[in-house]
Amino acid sequence: MGNRAFNFNAGPAALPLEVLQRAQEEFVDFKGIGMSIMEISHRSAEYEQVHNETQELLKRIFGIPNGYQILFLQGGASTQFAMIPMNFLKAGKVGSYVLTGAWAEKAIQEAKLFGEVAIAASSAEQKFMKIPDLSEIKLDPNSAYLHVTSNETIEGAQFQAFPETGNIPLIADMSSDILSRPVDVSKFSMIYAGAQKNLGPSGVTVAIIKDEMLQDLPKSIPTMMRYETHSKNNSLYNTPPAYSIYMVNLVLKWIEEQGGLSVIEKNNIEKAGLIYSAIDQSGGFYRGPVDTGSRSPMNITFRLQNEELEKQFVKESEKNGFVGLKGHRSVGGLRASTYNAVPYASCKALADFMADFQSRNS
Template structure:
C-alpha cells in the first residue's frame, strides 16, 4: 500500500486505519456467513446482533444513562433539523436556538418553516468567531426545547460547557465532536450526529434521546419523519445503512481500546495544542480565527496575511500529501479538521510543514 494521505478533511473524514483493516479482512466473508455484511438481510440474526451491539456499545461509552435510546437513521443531521421541530414543537410553544454559525443557522431556518421560533442567544455580531456566554442565554416564555450546536465545523468554535436548562429539553447537534470527549448525557434530552466525522462513514445519523420523548410523535407526520416509528421498530422499520452501522460498531470498539472518552479527549487535546501553539507562536504569520476561549479541538481555523499566500500554502501542502486544508468556501482561509481518527503523527507532520512554509515565505 502506498503511503496514506495526511487527511484533514472536514467530512467525510479520516477513519481509523485499524478499523479499515478489520473491515477489509471481513469484507467478503463476514463471520463465516459466505456473504459480506452488505449482502445479508437486515432481518437476519447476524446483522441484528451487530445493530444491537453498536447501540449498547455507544450507550456504554456514555456511562449507560437510564432511559435513553439509540436510533440509527438516514438523511444526515440536515433531516434532523426538520424532524426535531416537527416532533417536539407544540402549539403555542417556541423552538429556542443558540446561534453560533452556519450549522446552527441551518437548523434554525428549518424550525422557522415548522412553527414559532426564538433566538435565545447569538454571536452573529462577532461574525460567529466566539460563542455566547451561557449566562446570556434567554429562553422564550413557553419554550418547547433549546437547541445548540456543540461544535461549528466551518467557523471552528466549540462549547466547552453546556447550559443548564432545567425542565426545558436540551437538544444538541454534535455532528462534529461527538465522542471526542466525555460529557454528561443526562444533561441532554437528545443528541444527534451525522456519522461521517467521528463515528464512521457517511450515510448514518445517530440519535441518542430520552425514550419518553421519542415514543409518541404527532400522528399527522409522515411515517418516516416520526421518531416513534424508529423507536418502536428499533431503527429497523425500513432497511438501515447496514454497512455504516457495522463500521460505527468497529469505531466504537477502537475508542474503547484507546481508553474510552477520557483517552480520546487527552489525545485530541494534545493534537489541538500542537496546532494552536504553532499558530500562536508564529509571530503573526498564522492568525487563529476564533476567540481563544472558544477554539475547537476538532476544527482548527486560521488565516495568512493574504489570499494569495493561502493559495500558495494549499498548493504546497497538497504536494506534500496533505488533504483538506482549504477553508470552507463560505468563509475562506485554512482549516485543519483533526477528528478522533486523525493520528497524532499527522498533526506533527502538519506542524513541521507549517514551520517550513513560514521559514520560506515569511
C-alpha cells in the same frame, strides 16, 4: 502503511487505519457466513447482532443512562433539522436556538417552517468567532426545547460547557465532536450526529433521545419522519444503512481499545495543541480568528496575510501529502479537522510543515 495521506478532511473524514484493515478482512466473508455484511438481510440474526451490539457499545462508551433510545437514522444531521421541530415543536410552543454559526443557522431556518422560533443567544455580531457565554442565553419559558450546535465545523468554535435548562429539554447537534470528550448525557433530552466525522462513514445518523420525548407526538407527521416509528422498530422499520452501522461498530470498538473517552480527549487536546501552537507562536504569520476560549479541538481554522498566500499554502501542502486544508467555501481561509482518527503524527507533520512554510515565506 507509508502511503497514507495526511487526512484533515472535515467530513467524510479520516477513519482509524485499524478499523479499515479489519473491515477489509471481513469485507468479502463476514464472520464465515460466505457473504459480505452488505449482502445479507437486515432481518438476519447476523446483522441484528451487529445492530444491537453497536447500540450497547455506544451506550457504554458514551455513558448513556437508562431511559434513552439509540436510533440509527438516514438523511444526515440536516434531516434532523426538520424532524426535530416536526416532532417536538407543538402549537403554542417556541423552538429556542443558540445561533453559533452556519450549521446552527440551517437548523433555525428549518424550524421556522414548522413553528415559532426564538434566538436565545447569538454570536453573529462576532462573526461566529466566539461561543456566547452561558449567561447570555435568554430562554423563553414557553420553549419546547433549546437547541445548540456543540461544535461549528465551518467556523471552528466549540461549546466548552453546556447550559442548564431546567425542565426545558436540551437538544444538541454533536455531529463534529461527538465522542471526542466525555459528556454528561443526562443533561440532554436529545443528542444527534452524522457519523462521517467521528463515528464512521457517511450514511447513518445517530440520535440519542430520552424516552419521555417520544410520548404524545403529533399523528400528522409522515411515518418515516416520526421518531416513534424508528423507536418502536429498533431502527429497523425499513432497510437501515447496514454497512455504515457496521463501520460505526468497529469505530466504537477502536475507541474502547484506545482507553475510552478520557484518553481520546487527552489525545485530541495534544493533537490540536500542536497546530494551535504553530499558529500562536508564528508572530502573526498565521492568525487564529476564533476566540481562544471557544477554540475547537476538532476543526482548527486559521488565516494568512492574504488569499494568495493561502492558495500557495494549500497547493504546497497537497504536494507534501496533506489533504483537506482548504477552508470551507463560505468562509475561506484554512482549516485542519483533527477528529479522533487523525493520528498525532499527522498533526505533528502539519505543524512542522507550517513552520517550514513560514520560514520560506516570511
